[in-house]
Amino acid sequence: MSTWTFVNVFPAFVNFWQQVHCLSVDEQIERWTSEFMPHWPELLEKQIADYADQNVDWRSVAAEKVFPFLGERLPAMHESHRNLLTLCPTTYQQAELKLGFASPITFVIHVGIGCGAGWVTAYQDSPAIWFGLENIAECGWSDEGSVAGLIAHEFGHVVHEQWRTQRGQAFGEGAWWQLYLEGFAQRCEEIISEESAPHEASNDEDQAWLAWCQAHRAELAAEFLRSVETGEAVQKFFGSWYDIEGHSQCGYFLGHEIIKQLENDLCLKEIAGLTDIEERFKSELRKFH
Known part of the structure; x- marks a missing residue:
């Protein structure tokens, strides 16, 4: 039976952005870190840890590649957000039908610091796909067809992980x-x-x-x-x-x-x-x- 849950951070981000869009990039990042993201500590901690694993300074990435472009990419983020809400459940059903996928999944929709348009990981100890609207907009994948393909791609990762685990095979x-x-x-x-x-x-x-x-x-x-x-x-x-x-x-x-x-x-x-x-x-x- 299909079981999915949304963690939808985007509406709160839109409200936050209205308050900080006129500030400097450094001030935006500081307030994003200290005021906005503490409501979703796991989202912040996992993204920072991902950059630490790569020996990359996340603040530099945020300041150079992400925050300066959020304003101009907001319309595309709105579009991809709408498409994700519509297409995640239907794509789940397609994955269930075509590949026999059967697992609860959490769809996390957020604006992050460039950790990926889609990221198969966990959220609150449950299997999850994180969708980074900032990366989706940057890549030009906000339209319905692109979003549908992206969701299906991420389900491919989930299915792969599930099948490999069932076979007792290690990950590399x-x-x-x-x-x-x-x-x-x-x-x-x-x-x-x-x-x-x-x-x-x-x-x-x-x-x-x-x-x-x-x-x-x-x-x-x-x-x-x-x-x-x-x-x-x-x-x-x-x-x-x-x-x-x-x-x-x-x-x-x-x-x-x-x-x-x-x-x-x-x-x-x-x-x-x-x-x-x-x-x-x-x-x-x-x-x-």
Whole structure:
């Protein structure tokens, strides 16, 4: 039976922003930290901890990449907020129907400090998907199609975690794990949403992203292999603040292509329980170029 809960912080944020939008960025961040976020301490603590794990100063990120743009992105945040409220329950039902997903989930809708448009984690000790409206707006994913795809993608992560746990398989880290993780979620998005174009390319403007990735698949595969083999970070393949030749999030495309290839021999549940991830993914990438 479908069970979901919303933790909707956005209406309170809109009221807060009306009070601070004329202040300096430093004052906005200070009041956000000391006056607004104490109402949701777990949201604040987990975001700060995420940056600490990356050895990144969260205040610098907030001051340079997030708060200066909140005012201009507020209309897009309103749009994505409306779409999330409508589409989260229906996408849950689609995930339940298409993938057999069965777990209570909390949808957290908030304006954060750039920790992701979608983040599968926990809230009050329950499985949760956090939707960062600031990142959704930044990426241009506020329209209905993009939001639907984003939700489906995050459900892909939840399903992957659930299936892997059921098999008793450990979770990993590093470049190969990230490529596997995002590729799996991208494939689940395709199944749940029944759309061939991912949320990164769900509107006309972003169709060029998918076409570019398809045309440069061999080069992307070679660059990923080179980066890993030389010990170079693969951040440029993931996230909206990094890019390859002006194209962000190419790792999501590349991972999806590998998962599709693996489905020639394995079902999705078997892929969710893989242990020889690096070996398989390296082999598939070498076939691409």
